[in-house]
Amino acid sequence: MRLRARLRAPAGHGAPHASPATAAAGLRAVLAGPADQEVIVRNLAQVTPFGALIGHLYDAMFERHPYLRQLFPASMEFQMAHLERALRYLIENLGRPDEATAFFTRLGRDHRKLGVLPVHYEVFEEALLEALQRQAGGRLGGDVTGAWLRMARFAAAAMVRGADDALREPSYWSGTVTYHRRRRPDLAVLRVRPSEPYPCRPGQYARLQSPLLPHTWRPYTPAGVPGTDGELEFHVRRTGPGGVSDALVTGTDVGDTLLLGPAQGTTTLDDPLAQDVLIVAGGTGWATARALLEDLAARRTPGRSAHLFLGVRTADELYDAPALARLEKRCPWLRVVRVTEGGAAPSEHGTVDAAITRHGDFTGHVAYVSGPPAMITAVVRRLAALGLPAGRIRHDPAPDGRTAGLTL
Numbered sequence: 575m576r577l578r579a580r581l582r583a584p585a586g587h588g589a590p591h592a593s594p595a596t597a598a599a600g601l602r603a604v605l606a607g608p609a610d611q612e613v614i615v616r617n618l619a620q621v622t623p624f625g626a627l628i629g630h631l632y633d634a635m636f637e638r639h640p641y642l643r644q645l646f647p648a649s650m651e652f653q654m655a656h657l658e659r660a661l662r663y664l665i666e667n668l669g670r671p672d673e674a675t676a677f678f679t680r681l682g683r684d685h686r687k688l689g690v691l692p693v694h695y696e697v698f699e700e701a702l703l704e705a706l707q708r709q710a711g712g713r714l715g716g717d718v719t720g721a722w723l724r725m726a727r728f729a730a731a732a733m734v735r736g737a738d739d740a741l742r743e744p745s746y747w748s749g750t751v752t753y754h755r756r757r758r759p760d761l762a763v764l765r766v767r768p769s770e771p772y773p774c775r776p777g778q779y780a781r782l783q784s785p786l787l788p789h790t791w792r793p794y795t796p797a798g799v800p801g802t803d804g805e806l807e808f809h810v811r812r813t814g815p816g817g818v819s820d821a822l823v824t825g826t827d828v829g830d831t832l833l834l835g836p837a838q839g840t841t842t843l844d845d846p847l848a849q850d851v852l853i854v855a856g857g858t859g860w861a862t863a864r865a866l867l868e869d870l871a872a873r874r875t876p877g878r879s880a881h882l883f884l885g886v887r888t889a890d891e892l893y894d895a896p897a898l899a900r901l902e903k904r905c906p907w908l909r910v911v912r913v914t915e916g917g918a919a920p921s922e923h924g925t926v927d928a929a930i931t932r933h934g935d936f937t938g939h940v941a942y943v944s945g946p947p948a949m950i951t952a953v954v955r956r957l958a959a960l961g962l963p964a965g966r967i968r969h970d971p972a973p974d975g976r977t978a979g980l981t982l
């Protein structure tokens with residue numbers, strides 16, 4: 575309990591028993607914030623590239639605590655990339671503690687499914703300090719290590735709070751596959767029935783684990799609003815051999831059990847809906863668009879319109895065309911523009927971001943964007959250039975984990 579209390583306290587404050595790492599860093603009792611951000615950014619060259627730093631971090635962690643290796647997937651590649659993104663996000667947002675706290679609180683809730691305990695954050699701190707010094711050749715001053723440590727504590731405090739606040743719900747849900755069809759050679763539609771109610775707002779994503787790949791979780795957005803039976807539909811494109819998408823497309827069948835992490839993401843409709851809606855989706859990013867449109871159809875505010883721009887590479891990649899046609903029929907306020915790279919009637923040709931500019935003024939809309947990271951980046955830039963304020967452009971870190979706009 576003492577450790578949990580220390581982690582939940584503001585970083586650097588009130589540690590009843592300083593860890594060895596803390597003592598070594600000679601910490602002053604101050605909050606992580608803009609001053610620490612400045613120190614970290616100014617000295618970043620000494621401890622980066624991030625890939626090398628994170629390599630040292632996991633080496634140090636597994637050297638000291640070999641048993642922890644079994645909590646991680648066989649391939650550490652995704653894990654390392656994920657940690658790099660989290661570190662970049664943390665450094666960039668240290669001056670915006672409310673946003674950063676919300677982000678790491680959500681991450682802490684999600685990490686329960688990995689079996690992360692408060693003591694692991696202390697292990698992480700030690701490994702981080704060792705990695706910083708290894709990468710800097712042992713020349714890092716106490717001011718820099720202190721800033722990193724306060725930053726790590728700030729994130730850990732939010733994660734422990736997120737995990738504690740979520741104790742009423744399962745760490746993860748199990749679900750039975752009730753439907754599995756290959757709509758294209760590389761693309762499957764699955765339906766999964768969770769064993770107990772699965773809270774999820776339309777547009778949020780769930781991380782799935784297949785029994786074929788233990789400890790490996792990948793995000794997919796339930797397409798549409800779950801039916802009364804609670805069944806969730808997932809659209810999965812296999813991007814290569816050996817990953818979760820491959821397992822879900824080629825190695826999964828009706829009757830199999832999958833695990834689902836808690837639903838996450840902020841690509842959800844505002845409540846109440848105050849603006850017209852622009853939805854831009856690419857490929858299987860359509861799953862998010864369909865969820866938002868079904869939500870809109872269910873609680874539509876009279877007088878509001880919605881535009882959907884749906885991009886695919888070729889017309890035969892519109893793998894869920896009947897569902898889209900049903901929505902068009904049901905929703906007279908919905909305008910749909912299909913965009914194919916190669917072009918085939920009745921679609922427009924080119925990229926979705928270019929198509930948007932040909933269809934009027936969307937500056938009064940709220941926009942939702944889902945699809946490949948490069949598409950999200952292109953669309954977000956285009957909408958910003960057209961005058962849509964950043965606060966009205968919603969997209970999650972792309973569900974494969976990459977974010978669209980980090981600058982560090």
Ligand SMILES: NC(=O)C1=CN([C@@H]2O[C@H](COP(=O)(O)OP(=O)(O)OC[C@H]3O[C@@H](n4cnc5c(N)ncnc54)[C@H](O)[C@@H]3O)[C@@H](O)[C@H]2O)C=CC1
Nearest residue numbers: 794795856857858859861885886925945946948949952974
């Ligand atoms: N399966 C799911 O539940 C969800 C998946 N996603 C993400 O959606 C993506 C879908 O991938 P695929 O189906 O393979 O899509 P894809 O590679 O077939 O591309 C779909 C569309 O994106 C456009 N696009 C690609 N790069 C672009 C760029 N640089 N500029 C402008 N437009 C660009 C293409 O022209 C096409 O219209 C994945 O990254 C996936 O993580 C997003 C939300 C939900």
